[in-house]
Amino acid sequence: MSRKKAAKGKAATSSPSAGSPTGKGIGKAARSSPGIVQMNGVVHPSRPSVSNSSEFYDIAFKVMLVGDSGVGKTCLLVRFKDGAFLAGSFISTVGIDFRNKVLSIDGVKVKLQIWDTAGQERFRSVTHAYYRDAHALLLLYDVTNKTSFDNIQAWLTEIHEYAQQDVVLMLLGNKADATHERVVKREDGERLAKEFGVPFMETSARSGLNVELAFTAVAKELKHRSMKDPSEKFKLQEYVSKEMKSTGCCRS
Numbered sequence: 001m002s003r004k005k006a007a008k009g010k011a012a013t014s015s016p017s018a019g020s021p022t023g024k025g026i027g028k029a030a031r032s033s034p035g036i037v038q039m040n041g042v043v044h045p046s047r048p049s050v051s052n053s054s055e056f057y058d059i060a061f062k063v064m065l066v067g068d069s070g071v072g073k074t075c076l077l078v079r080f081k082d083g084a085f086l087a088g089s090f091i092s093t094v095g096i097d098f099r100n101k102v103l104s105i106d107g108v109k110v111k112l113q114i115w116d117t118a119g120q121e122r123f124r125s126v127t128h129a130y131y132r133d134a135h136a137l138l139l140l141y142d143v144t145n146k147t148s149f150d151n152i153q154a155w156l157t158e159i160h161e162y163a164q165q166d167v168v169l170m171l172l173g174n175k176a177d178a179t180h181e182r183v184v185k186r187e188d189g190e191r192l193a194k195e196f197g198v199p200f201m202e203t204s205a206r207s208g209l210n211v212e213l214a215f216t217a218v219a220k221e222l223k224h225r226s227m228k229d230p231s232e233k234f235k236l237q238e239y240v241s242k243e244m245k246s247t248g249c250c251r252s
């Protein structure tokens with residue numbers, strides 16, 4: 001399998017027309033710059049990147065982070081990408097942003113292009129434009145914020161409306177480290193996820209709990225789907241449950 005070179009992540013604009021992950025935007029990017037084109041649900045680079053990144057990859061996918069403002073989407077991405085926690089004052093995302101990360105999954109280099117959306121209502125129309133090209137969605141709520149949990153149903157309705165039917169979806173209850181402020185029990189998250197048939201785990205961008213696992217599980221599922229190898233059976237829900245059990249509740 002030939003290796004492609006990953007473009008380095010950089011801030012995107014709040015307008016879908018520039019650096020857009022939409023079909024239209026991709027087409028433009030692929031023509032005018034080292035970009036990406038979409039084939040059979042898998043994103044391939046149109047040609048080797050000329051960016052300053054040295055990371056090669058075999059297959060690439062788009063993953064979108066969604067959920068209410070303040071649930072920790074940006075912090076989760078920064079924790080995954082840089083292994084750090086963005087402490088201090090809360091800077092709400094404007095429009096949309098993205099970062100790339102290449103993971104090695106069973107010997108295959110899987111590039112995740114991770115889109116960090118703005119949770120604020122006023123940017124919702126921007127987010128809508130990006131859904132259709134997402135291969136996976138990580139839907140977050142904040143275990144210390146009941147409203148963010150109650151809004152999950154509305155997010156799921158929106159996902160049904162705008163995302164691909166076969167999008168890989170996972171529910172994450174973030175800020176699991178905040179024991180004293182917790183208002184949503186883990187069982188409540190589990191119940192909701194079961195009701196909607198989506199894999200679930202609690203995470204913490206602060207401690208790193210399950211952050212790697214969440215992205216790896218999604219990358220494994222996407223890689224499995226794209227390879228369509230019948231000898232290799234992979235079930236996202238089972239993988240998540242097994243990984244969670246093997247490390248108790250609290251893998252970091």
Ligand SMILES: Nc1nc2c(ncn2[C@@H]2O[C@H](COP(=O)(O)OP(=O)(O)OP(=O)(O)O)[C@@H](O)[C@H]2O)c(=O)[nH]1
Nearest residue numbers: 069070071072073074075090092093119175205206
């Ligand atoms: N204790 C704790 N705080 C967190 C965690 N993740 C994020 N935070 C805090 O929650 C606040 C919001 O985090 P962000 O990542 O900016 O939230 P967001 O979902 O990106 O918000 P928008 O960009 O407005 O949609 C910040 O003050 C973070 O420090 C976590 O895992 N634990």
Ligand SMILES: [Mg+2]
Nearest residue numbers: 073074092093
């Ligand atoms: Mg943000």
